[in-house]
């Protein structure tokens with residue numbers, strides 16, 4: 001979409017986003033702009049407000065202040081299901097599939113409840129999502145029998161079944177082995193190749209850096225730095241905000 005002056009309208013744009021829980025201000029005026037086809041990484045120490053930001057973007061949490069536009073539409077007052085149907089999907093940090101259902105049945109829930117599809121259209125969207133997530137051979141397997149990587153893939157497939165334009169990924173890399181991370185990175189790159197726009201919260205920085213074009217670092221609810229991933233990770237304020245292993249990984253990546 002283009003503005004009257006010919007410039008591209010951002011696909012997703014939040015300005016001055018704030019979120020309070022009682023007296024605790026968790027987001028303190030966050031600006032976020034995403035162009036179509038872009039992949040933005042979101043990093044920051046524990047408790048920085050990253051998942052809360054996703055909640056505000058996806059409509060699970062009402063913003064205390066600020067504006068949010070998706071594809072030129074003002075999302076104020078739009079509940080999560082309406083945002084999802086408009087093409088804004090998310091995954092959750094801890095995948096919670098319906099354990100008594102098969103993989104396909106879980107993904108069908110995404111197609112039906114997330115995208116509002118019915119009958120053959122829902123089945124087709126679910127099968128396509130399973131295929132994109134590399135899970136087609138596991139369609140009939142009970143979700144309870146899946147290992148961690150496949151649970152994460154299932155979470156991804158459930159979101160893909162809603163046919164998103166923007167996918168918000170919350171720490172999908174956590175707990176995976178290096179070999180599994182490599183598979184995940186290849187999968188996310190392929191989704192990008194299909195034109196999907198991504199926002200990815202991740203602590204596993206080397207995986208994140210293999211996918212994103214731009215990084216945004218949150219600290220205590222504010223944007224500490226934003227821009228070229230290497231430059232953001234080399235920023236002394238970002239390095240100071242990290243501790244322990246994440247800092248080591250950041251240093252490696254930035255070297």
Ligand SMILES: Nc1ncnc2c1ncn2[C@@H]1O[C@H](COP(=O)(O)OP(=O)(O)OP(=O)(O)O)[C@@H](O)[C@H]1O
Pocket residue numbers: 021024026044045046047048049050051052053
């Ligand atoms: N529903 C809530 N009520 C009160 N406080 C909350 C609520 N949700 C989150 N918080 C607080 O908001 C702050 C930010 O939490 P959030 O989960 O957004 O951080 P995060 O950057 O995603 O952290 P992590 O990297 O550990 O997942 C934390 O102090 C958290 O305890």
